[in-house]
Amino acid sequence: MADEPGVETYRAAFREEAREILVDLESALLELSDAPEDQELVGRAFRGLHTIKGSGAMFGFEKLAAFTHRLETAFDEVRCGRLSVSDELVDLTLAALDQIKGMLEEPVGVTTANSAEAEDILFRLERLTGTAHTAEAEDPVAVVAGAAASTATASASGMVNGATRSNWKIHFHPGPQLMTNGGNPQLLLRELRQLGDLHVKASMAAVPPLKELEPERCYVGWEMELATAAEREAIRDVFIFVEDCCDLSIEPMRGAEAAADGASQETSLASNPDAAACAADLTAKGLDEPRLGAGRRAYDKPDNVTSLRVPAVKLDQFVDLVGELVTVQARLSEIAARLGDLDVGSVSEEIERLTSALRENSMNIRMMPIRGTFERFRRLVHDLARDLGKDVELTMEGADTELDKTVIDQLADPLMHLIRNSMDHGIEPPEVRRAEGKRAAATIHLSARHAGANVLVTVADDGGGINADAVRTRAVERGLISADAQLSENDTYGLIFEAGFSTAEQVTDISGRGVGMDVVRQRVEALRGTIDISSKRGQGTKVGLRLPLTLAIIDGLLVRVGDSYFVLPLSNILECIELTSEDIKNSNGKHVSIVRGEIVPYIRLRDHFQIAPPRPEIEQIMIAETEEGRYGFVVDEVLGDYQTVIKSLGRFYRHVQVVSGATILGNGIVALIVDPHRVVQDVLRQQTESQRSRAVSPSGARPASATARERLASSVLTAKD
Secondary structure, three states: OOOOHHHHHHHHHHHHHHHHHHHHHHHHHHHHHHOOOOHHHHHHHHHHHHHHHHHHHHOOOHHHHHHHHHHHHHHHHHHOOOOOOOHHHHHHHHHHHHHHHHHHOOOOOOOOOOHHHHHHHHHHHHHHHOOOOOHHHHOHHHHHHHHHHHHHHHHHOOEEOOEEOEEEEEEEEEOOOOOOOOOOHHHHHHHHHOOEEEEEEEEOOOOOOHHHOOOOOOOOEEEEEEEEOOOHHHHHHHOOOOHHHEEEEEEEOOHHHHHHHOOOHHHHHHHOHHHHHHHHHHHHOOOOOOOOOOOOOHHHOOOOOOOOOOOHHHHHHHHHHHHHHHHHHHHHHHHHHHHOOHHHHHHHHHHHHHHHHHHHHHHHHHEEEOHHHHHHHHHHHHHHHHHHOOOEEEEEEOOOOEEEHHHHHHHHHHHHHHHHHHHHHHOOOHHHHHHOOOOOOEEEEEEEEEEOOEEEEEEEEOOOOOOHHHHHHHHHHOOOOOOOOOOOHHHHHHHHHOOOOOOOOOOOOOOOOOOHHHHHHHHHHHOOOEEEEEEEOOOEEEEEEEEEOOOOEEEEEEEEEOOEEEEEEHHHEEEEEEEOHHHHHHOOOOOEEEEOOEEEEEEEHHHHOOOOOOOOOOEEEEEEEEOOEEEEEEEOEEEEEEEEEOEOOOHHHOOOOOEEEEEEOOOOOEEEEEOHHHHHHHHHHHHHHHHHHHHHOOOOOOOOOOOHHHHHHHHHHHHHO
16 A cells, blocks of 8 residues: 555655764764763764664664664663773764665665675674674564563563663653654554563543544553663653653652562662663763653643754745846836836835845755764764774864855765865875874864855865975876976966876775866856865865855845946955046056055956946946955946846856856846956966066067956056065
């Protein structure tokens, strides 16, 4: 029988949530390997495993639930002090998480994961924890049932795993929303029975007349008595997903109740020092208190949902519609200004205010912290360090920095290639580091911070740095540059981003094919970002990625040059000053302006984009902050602020770097979005090429082939120097 659409929706939500939990689990385990005594990390790992197990069983992933149950048992031993954290335990658990990832992708009821490898992991785990390995393990579902049977048999003799039983009275009445939220009381009782000897009595008092019965609501309640060696926390964990929508109480049986059932809780703890120590530890942390008091029903409280999961495609559609609305609003503003009607102008201003607020909110919805992406690389560094025989520590800074989800999704691959390259080429083996007077343990540092409308993401290591001579030699061998080419240090480092470039002597499964860094460049450029690389021999390498906060809508400054319109990102603009003929005369023809005692070079957009004259008597200089310092951009007229909906120029213009996109104005005219950083870099590059041409000219004069833009760039550089 096919599943109902709603059930599959719940399963998809479980898969998504489980993937997030697995990332957090990997992070906790890797931190635990460095701090094995940290009980908070142990609890974090245990809760993650328990969440996956419980949710998996609830939504039909029984194989996954049974497999995870065995891992959870091991960490319960650690939590109660009966097993210590070791590198072997961490490595086995990490390997088990890889198996869980495979199980998550399986259709319900289908087995496609590597069962032999999973069985080997469980066998080694049981050998580590000292528990017996049985043939039941070949069927993960039978493992849970077998565990329940063995527990029940042991409980009949008053002992479970060598520990005296405790007796608990459990009151469980589901709330009206339990089943509609995906809960299944039968699965809860089945899991509870695995803990020990369970006696159940159903209460039918709340069942209404047939005509009033709601099919999706559970009216039955249960009064239960459980004899188990488990503590209150373990029992409560069975109901961890439903306790907010049910009436639940878990109380120890004392007095006549405890005497009739066997032994009291105090006797149980006194006869088992390990269990007593575990209970005392949980109590000290405030974990032994019941979450729901007697008579308190969580489902009587209003259901105040604080967050919702929304498919990314719906969010993208929403932002696209907001972008279209911004364009229409700009058109309305232009019409209102042209008509001069006060009523139309008033409505236009109000719509502009609302559109601006809607735009800001839609952008904030898409913003996500980069922490999830950073945490994902802990496992990568751990595994690569083991494979390469290196000791590497990953540190993070600014993980709560937020940027557009689309940017985050496309940032994972570039960061992965940078880290792999650093691990393989940059960081030395421990013995080499000791010989050079360094710590044997190397460091890779990931950081992120806001810089205006951009985010700066940096990958830095303290390895051996880049050998500029080796890079240059390999570039000459590949014909990328001539043997007598004069390159700056930054230009030399930039060669490593060329397709197929690698200084590795041999190809490995980690690097050496010259693909990774090329991917970094392509992805960053596709995000309208820039790359800055610096390195010092023997001290390390630092690669900085400057990325826009969002790829959808930005605040811009609309300007006009002749009959052409441009948008400059408002986050880069510092101020606007006038440029008159007198100012040009006073600077002796140099493209510079004096701004409060500071010499600021400027670039004429008219000349750079080869827009025909005439130019106005008074021009405007937009002073902007760029990666190369402060530069001015000369335009004919500043038209004002403009909410810019970014449109791609298409594949035909993908090599045009100085323009990051386009937008449609209210009158239907297309305005190009100028990237100030790229414009400055383009001018400086042209100036460098011009200097090289003059250097090879016998007379030293400027070659006739030098363009107007080259001469302009030369004057800019001369002024700046």
